[in-house]
Amino acid sequence: MKSAARIAREVQSGETTATAELEASFAAISRRNGELNVFLHVDQEGARDQAAHIDARVARGEPVGALAGVPIAIKDNLCQIGVPTTCSSKILEGWRPPYNATVIDRLALAGAVCVGKTNLDEFAMGSSTENSAFGPTRNPLDPSRVPGGSSGGSAAAVAADMTPIALGSDTGGSIRQPAALCGIVGVKPTYGLVSRYGLIAFASSLDQVGPLAKTVLDSALLLEAIAGHDPRDSTSLPEPSPSLVAHVEDGVAGLRVALVHELVEGADPEVLEAVERATAALADAGATVVQLSIPEIRLALSAYYLIAPAEASSNLARFDGVRYGLRVDAKNVTAMMEATRTAGFGAEVKRRIMLGTYALSAGYYDAYYGQALKVRTHMIDAFARAYREADLLIGATTPSVAFAFGEKTTNPMAMYLSDVFTIPTNLAGEAAVSVPFGTGEGGLPIGVQLLGPGRSEARLLAAARVLEIADGRP
Amino acid sequence: MSLPHGWEMVVGLEVHTELQTATKMFCGCANAFGAVPNTSVCPVCLGLPGALPVLNERAIDLAMAIGMALHSTISPSTFHRKNYFYPDMPKDFQISQYDLPINAGGYLDLPDSTRVTIERAHLEEDTGKSTHLGGSGRIHGADRSLVDYNRSGVPLVEIVSGPDIRSSTQARLYASELRAILVATGASDGRMEEGSMRIDANVSVRHADEPFGTRCEIKNLNSLRSLQRAIDYEALRQVELLEGGGRVRQETRHWDENLGATSTMRTKEEAEDYRYFREPDLVDLAPDIAWQDRVRAGLPPMPAERRATLSARLVGANDAQLDALEVVIDLGLDPFVHHAIDAGVDPGLALARGANELAAGLEDIARLNRDAFSATLLMEQRGELSSTQAKTVLGELLAHGGEPGTVAAAKGFEQLSADTLGTTVAELLAQFPSEWERYRDGDEKLAQFFIGQVMRITNGQANGKAVVAELRARR
Amino acid sequence: MAPPLRREDVAHVARLARLTLSEAELDMFTEQLGQVLEHANDMSALALDDVVATAHPFGLTNVVREDVVTASLERARVLEMAPDAQDGRFAVPQIMGDAP
Numbered sequence A: 001m002k003s004a005a006r007i008a009r010e011v012q013s014g015e016t017t018a019t020a021e022l023e024a025s026f027a028a029i030s031r032r033n034g035e036l037n038v039f040l041h042v043d044q045e046g047a048r049d050q051a052a053h054i055d056a057r058v059a060r061g062e063p064v065g066a067l068a069g070v071p072i073a074i075k076d077n078l079c080q081i082g083v084p085t086t087c088s089s090k091i092l093e094g095w096r097p098p099y100n101a102t103v104i105d106r107l108a109l110a111g112a113v114c115v116g117k118t119n120l121d122e123f124a125m126g127s128s129t130e131n132s133a134f135g136p137t138r139n140p141l142d143p144s145r146v147p148g149g150s151s152g153g154s155a156a157a158v159a160a161d162m163t164p165i166a167l168g169s170d171t172g173g174s175i176r177q178p179a180a181l182c183g184i185v186g187v188k189p190t191y192g193l194v195s196r197y198g199l200i201a202f203a204s205s206l207d208q209v210g211p212l213a214k215t216v217l218d219s220a221l222l223l224e225a226i227a228g229h230d231p232r233d234s235t236s237l238p239e240p241s242p243s244l245v246a247h248v249e250d251g252v253a254g255l256r257v258a259l260v261h262e263l264v265e266g267a268d269p270e271v272l273e274a275v276e277r278a279t280a281a282l283a284d285a286g287a288t289v290v291q292l293s294i295p296e297i298r299l300a301l302s303a304y305y306l307i308a309p310a311e312a313s314s315n316l317a318r319f320d321g322v323r324y325g326l327r328v329d330a331k332n333v334t335a336m337m338e339a340t341r342t343a344g345f346g347a348e349v350k351r352r353i354m355l356g357t358y359a360l361s362a363g364y365y366d367a368y369y370g371q372a373l374k375v376r377t378h379m380i381d382a383f384a385r386a387y388r389e390a391d392l393l394i395g396a397t398t399p400s401v402a403f404a405f406g407e408k409t410t411n412p413m414a415m416y417l418s419d420v421f422t423i424p425t426n427l428a429g430e431a432a433v434s435v436p437f438g439t440g441e442g443g444l445p446i447g448v449q450l451l452g453p454g455r456s457e458a459r460l461l462a463a464a465r466v467l468e469i470a471d472g473r474p
Numbered sequence B: 001m002s003l004p005h006g007w008e009m010v011v012g013l014e015v016h017t018e019l020q021t022a023t024k025m026f027c028g029c030a031n032a033f034g035a036v037p038n039t040s041v042c043p044v045c046l047g048l049p050g051a052l053p054v055l056n057e058r059a060i061d062l063a064m065a066i067g068m069a070l071h072s073t074i075s076p077s078t079f080h081r082k083n084y085f086y087p088d089m090p091k092d093f094q095i096s097q098y099d100l101p102i103n104a105g106g107y108l109d110l111p112d113s114t115r116v117t118i119e120r121a122h123l124e125e126d127t128g129k130s131t132h133l134g135g136s137g138r139i140h141g142a143d144r145s146l147v148d149y150n151r152s153g154v155p156l157v158e159i160v161s162g163p164d165i166r167s168s169t170q171a172r173l174y175a176s177e178l179r180a181i182l183v184a185t186g187a188s189d190g191r192m193e194e195g196s197m198r199i200d201a202n203v204s205v206r207h208a209d210e211p212f213g214t215r216c217e218i219k220n221l222n223s224l225r226s227l228q229r230a231i232d233y234e235a236l237r238q239v240e241l242l243e244g245g246g247r248v249r250q251e252t253r254h255w256d257e258n259l260g261a262t263s264t265m266r267t268k269e270e271a272e273d274y275r276y277f278r279e280p281d282l283v284d285l286a287p288d289i290a291w292q293d294r295v296r297a298g299l300p301p302m303p304a305e306r307r308a309t310l311s312a313r314l315v316g317a318n319d320a321q322l323d324a325l326e327v328v329i330d331l332g333l334d335p336f337v338h339h340a341i342d343a344g345v346d347p348g349l350a351l352a353r354g355a356n357e358l359a360a361g362l363e364d365i366a367r368l369n370r371d372a373f374s375a376t377l378l379m380e381q382r383g384e385l386s387s388t389q390a391k392t393v394l395g396e397l398l399a400h401g402g403e404p405g406t407v408a409a410a411k412g413f414e415q416l417s418a419d420t421l422g423t424t425v426a427e428l429l430a431q432f433p434s435e436w437e438r439y440r441d442g443d444e445k446l447a448q449f450f451i452g453q454v455m456r457i458t459n460g461q462a463n464g465k466a467v468v469a470e471l472r473a474r475r
Numbered sequence C: 001m002a003p004p005l006r007r008e009d010v011a012h013v014a015r016l017a018r019l020t021l022s023e024a025e026l027d028m029f030t031e032q033l034g035q036v037l038e039h040a041n042d043m044s045a046l047a048l049d050d051v052v053a054t055a056h057p058f059g060l061t062n063v064v065r066e067d068v069v070t071a072s073l074e075r076a077r078v079l080e081m082a083p084d085a086q087d088g089r090f091a092v093p094q095i096m097g098d099a100p
């Protein structure tokens, strides 16, 4: 499939049309969606209207945006007017939002064509897309394995060449981990860089919307289109969208890169080896390499699995059967709410709601939630110290390549541990990229993770581009 | 009411007031009371998945104005989520300030010079409104309820007093003084009957100088009268309980206006676990000095100061006038009274018309300008309008607006010409010769008789003073 | 160090969260949540008394909007989402008690 950059260029120049590219996307979806279960909903009519609108503008010589005519897949936790939005949960089945997420509006402004909504772990809670009420998504590179999660559908859409780019959301690694497992690029932007308005909240202080793409350049294009201040999100950073595409080829000469011990600790040998080779590639390109230890990273998992569920328990309270979505009738309103929530939520969602409710409840707040917030501060301080010695950190995205279905579903703690390298960035509110680098067991891709301080996306993408070239994708 | 000898009540009040902003606390929906149900709602105030709150700047201005009027310290503050499930609350949590309120501490001096401390005055959002179907139309026994979210997300300030109030009369005084302050700052319209100001009372009893007793919180006090009755009832209930050897259970109680009694709503053991935590969708609030100064500069004089100013113009006021003064201050009508006095109206007359006619027409007060008020009273004072006519003219001005002269003319309240009055009086004297005789002999009471007759004949158009002048001239 | 999670804690939390759990689910959640909380005990060893809790990664303050009315949703569209509606309002079964 053509890259997003190329489609936009060709649509603008008239070499192709948005409609032709959309039909190619539809064709790819119909070829493999039955097998892979990537899209929960394909918005044929809406997407065709959007594409026709772009083509009409081009025909009239009117300006079209940087993503003109580029088909894009949308994670199904982003609200789009009139398009079913489920969060892969029975509790929202059939709900059609009456408003657009800010990122959806920005995509329209950039000329992108929203093809449909992709599968995810219910309410983005999971690392394998096995927790979807509408069945798991399969990894396009090896359908016996998971695509990762929770943005597994969006990662698979790109990996299966259904769309060149996709939107995901990352609360504890939900963009980077599936990107790594599907062999594509995923960016977790700085907290506040991309508006959360219209992103159905999992953990508000950690959630960020971000791009999944085949190439670093496409990630930069997409991120630039969706980033920038949004007055509808109080936590949105005050500045406009940064310039990223212009810096993709900046290289890493003169940058200090630190290989972090705790970001490869416990990883499979083939993963460790890929990270070391990637580090060497950055050195070859002119970076200075050091080794660092950030022991606070070991506490991230514990803090995350209290903070995220605590916020989630409150965010998901609104699904009570009163105003929208599922209702299971009962004799009084309390019983109705309880019956609705019991029937509507899957096991993992219930597990996290219970955990978060407990962490916030009277008597346990200080020991759990309060302490986790302090650990969060502790971690932010530790990263700040690290960034005095290095401009970028490097490590693994995941401890292993894509795992098989059912491998971790019986033991939640084992599943949670697969996010151990990605979670620290979310807690710190900083930025990170996962870029494919080499392969491991069964020829499956390995993701290398680059981490930077807040607002370092341009630097991270330039470094990721160096690795992309070194890995043989010029 | 007083408690049995040796007992003292201890009362603290929590007053919720809706703020008079154009829009809701966290979204741009109109803050419109009583609009068609569910027409002033959006993704934010309906709690739709993905929607996020953004603070209304004006709500913060008004909250600070309240704090300044109550001598609070304006402080850096945060927002929390108070989590509980209830169908009129779209997110199933309320955004409220918790450990760090915008206004910390303060006090309110009552007209009787008691100082009531203010613990805090914080921002929070209102809920939607339920209507109960079936049963008695009340929540208990209803089999179905309907929810309107127009009120959901309307900004509130909750003002929490210290336990400094010692009688129901004082509680009433506090509530009415606070209401006057809220009206003065422009933060609230102070209308309890419409629910824009709502009061909960914490009541306990003790023997004087002993430590505080166990308190009960009374909900649903929708008028100053209910407030006073409920506190008296509850304090007496607790005294009787304790004197009978029982003990007071900490609980929330509901005031039933019809029964005139409180009843258990929820005991402490059943109290919700609200799982308060910082609202992650909002950032800290820390109004700087410039912002605070801007709000302070816009603050009008407060009721206590206005009371002193007006009372200085009413030298030797009687009790009725002092009551009228309270009404005028409470309702914010004193600018009309001052304007009239400045224009030359007798202070007593200006106060009376303010406390009666203007107070009765408060809802329409925007239609009446101060010049029209003063002009009407001057016409009355000069004898061009009778007092009944002046009241009618004021009522008409409030209802439809206009100019007093035009309104009076349209009502036919024109002065009788001196000729017509003279003719009418002459005819009357011929008709009632013996009464005229007695009047001429000095029986002044008969002047009233003749005034009454003239009024009857002229349909009230004559002026009493003019009739007396006519009689005197002929005596 | 917080006390170990008990079955009755899980039952209490389920009530707070408006979830009904079967006996088997109660057992399962008690064990699984217990494991996560036990893992979290690695944090309790840390002396963080002087550390300020971070609720937001970036210290933004005073983010406000002007008090200007913007369009509300159309009522028909709002009620179309409702599982049950009557007389322009959202309908719910019997409410058992006053709001707290």
Ligand SMILES: [Mg+2]
Pocket (backbone or CB within 6 Å): B096, B124, B158
């Ligand atoms: Mg409150």
Ligand SMILES: [Zn+2]
Pocket (backbone or CB within 6 Å): B024, B027, B028, B029, B040, B041, B042, B043, B044, B045, B046, B153
């Ligand atoms: Zn609204």
